[in-house]
Amino acid sequence: MTQERTGAATFKGNPITLVGPELKAGDTAPNFVVSKNLLEDASLSDYAGKIKLISVVPSLDTGVCDAQTRRFNTEAAGLGDDVVILTISMDLPFAQARWCGAAGIDRVITLSDHKDASFGQAYGVLIKEFRLDMRSIFVIDKNDTVAYVEYLAEMAEHPNYEAAVAAVKELL
Template sequence: MIVKFQNNPVTLVGNKINIGDDAPDFKAIDNNLKEVSLKDTNGVRIVLTVPSIDTPVCDLEVRTFNNKATSIDGVYIYTISMDLPFAQSRWCGVHGVNNVTTLSDYKDRLVGKNYGTYIEELGLLTRAAFVIDSNNKIVYVEYLEEITDQPNFEAILKAASEAK
């Protein structure tokens, strides 16, 4: 798979995830500087990786999911980037984002490595979406071919609503 940033190919490091795989564990840091891993989450989860929530494309994506999050009961949405937790917290506060949990992969880069989303050239995460069911199985995967494009919101929400 070729992924591009502003039409220039980039190298993704890590393991590509496929539908049917067990969701890989990870460690990321929440806005209170506490470590969060996959085992600390439950239910149906939408995991979004983005380059930086403080850019126009990522801003739109996170705010769109924040607005749509309440439309599906029992689904938890996590947005993970390399942004520092302080910046994520500030951004969420400024934009009233409270239905999406932001996590930072800055410390160990395990989300990037375990989900195949770490961009070697930029030190950022690529734009991707994963839906994980309550049994920790991957039921939806989308790696964006062009990082500056938006994900398929409706397909992600449909997969999450159909997951158990």
């Protein structure tokens, strides 16, 4: 049975239920399968040997998600080739590609969890009530160990960008 964490977070003050485990620094990063595009999937192993900053957003077409993805796209320039930044949302791959083109996003890789919610369930961020992934940040080292986690308590708030980038830099 899948673990549910009732009231683990809120959306505009209203409690929501997150499906999946609560990961902590030191845990082995769970594998997942998400869509790169309509025909191609991606998994954790596709980014083996890289430091992975995974930025999770409910939908790129909302203000905070837009700002979060743009911020990490800017930060990517200073992190080097050993780091990959993945933005995962439930948006369809078409919508992600359209948004990236319009926003000029060229350093962040967008991946869609829309098919099976594989990432959301493995990382404990699937919102049961909305079938969206909860805003969160995961930094995973080159050996697939979770180095940093931020589960936001309120969906409409921004993550701690500085702490996430500092966690990546500690692994370089």
